[in-house]
Amino acid sequence: MLHRLLETRMGPLALAVSLAVMAACDGSETAGVRGPDPEPEPPPPAAATTATYRVVFESTWSASTHPTNFPGGAHLSPLIGAVHNAGVTFWVRDGTATPGIESMAETGGTGTLTAEIQAEIPGNALAVVNGSGIRSPGSTTIQAITLREDFPLITLVTMIAPSPDWFVGVSGLSLRDTDGNWIGELEVVLYPYDAGTDSGPDYASANDDTQPREPIHSLRGERPFSDEPIGTFTFTRTDA
Numbered sequence: 053m054l055h056r057l058l059e060t061r062m063g064p065l066a067l068a069v070s071l072a073v074m075a076a077c078d079g080s081e082t083a084g085v086r087g088p089d090p091e092p093e094p095p096p097p098a099a100a101t102t103a104t105y106r107v108v109f110e111s112t113w114s115a116s117t118h119p120t121n122f123p124g125g126a127h128l129s130p131l132i133g134a135v136h137n138a139g140v141t142f143w144v145r146d147g148t149a150t151p152g153i154e155s156m157a158e159t160g161g162t163g164t165l166t167a168e169i170q171a172e173i174p175g176n177a178l179a180v181v182n183g184s185g186i187r188s189p190g191s192t193t194i195q196a197i198t199l200r201e202d203f204p205l206i207t208l209v210t211m212i213a214p215s216p217d218w219f220v221g222v223s224g225l226s227l228r229d230t231d232g233n234w235i236g237e238l239e240v241v242l243y244p245y246d247a248g249t250d251s252g253p254d255y256a257s258a259n260d261d262t263q264p265r266e267p268i269h270s271l272r273g274e275r276p277f278s279d280e281p282i283g284t285f286t287f288t289r290t291d292a
Contacts, residue, residue: 101201103234104291105227111188111283113212120276123214123255129160131183131192133208133221134169135199139176142168142207143223146267149247153268156209157217157247158259160185165209178203185210188283196290204228208285216252216260218244218271220282227287236292240285244271 109131115122134142142165143153152165162182169180183194197206209221220242227235248266250259254276273279 100234100291102198102291103227103289104196104198105287106290107183107194107197107208108191108286108288109183109186109193109210109283110191110286111186112280113188113282117280118276118278120278121254122276125214126188127213128186128188128220129156129211129213130162130185131181131194131208131210132156132162132165133181133206134172134177135179135181135197135203136169136172136177136205136207136224137203138205138224140172141224143209143221143268145223145245145270148265149217149249149268153209153219153247154217154249157211157215157219157245158250160211160213181206181208183208183210199227199234201228201232206287212244212282214255216250216254216257217247217262219247220244222285225287227289234289234292235287236289238287240287242282242284244277244282245269246271 109128111128113126113128136142141147143149149157150165150168152168155161155164166180169177173179178200179198181194181197184192186192199206204226205224206227207221207223207225209219212218212220222240222242225238225240227238229235246266246269248268249262250257251262252258252260271277
């Protein structure tokens with residue numbers, strides 16, 4: 053009906069042009085209709101500023117792993133350490149032992165090293181870390197150590213006993229990965245160190261003060277130790 057009316061009033065040619073324009077307009081309106089904008093991607097979750105870890109110390113040091121003159125009453129002294137930042141180092145391989153490290157490595161005492169750590173709080177250290185001693189082989193657990201993004205490092209040591217000045221531990225271990233995220237679980241294999249403060253050659257050697265002090269050095273594979281580890285620290289995040 054519309055076509056007949058238009059054809060009557062406009063003529064065939066005008067009608068064709070008019071219909072083409074109408075079709076084009078209808079098409080452009082349809083093409084211009086937009087759906088709703090897509091939902092924006094949610095931002096990645098912010099990295100936690102703190103993290104809490106459980107630490108399991110398992111000692112495998114025994115007559116079967118280190119058979120040379122393995123001592124009676126073998127044990128590891130109470131664990132002692134710190135949560136800290138890169139502004140302080142409490143011990144390092146090839147460095148010289150502090151009085152606190154000397155006392156820990158020679159006697160298992162924790163008082164002097166505790167005082168050294170406390171002297172760095174609050175500037176470079178967050179807290180002192182303590183754990184129990186154990187017979188070897190054996191294991192012990194520190195249930196909760198809290199670190200912060202500005203204090204992401206842990207130092208933890210224990211004396212191999214009896215011994216002149218031998219110990220195991222970690223120094224300035226970061227529990228954040230290279231992207232700044234807290235590590236879920238980390239196992240560290242432990243080998244023996246000599247604190248460089250006593251020259252006794254065997255587990256039960258009499259005290260023989262080393263003068264001048266030697267650098268802290270590895271005893272892995274050196275008598276009386278074998279190439280086997282002393283044990284492991286396993287750090288597991290518990291608040292994730």
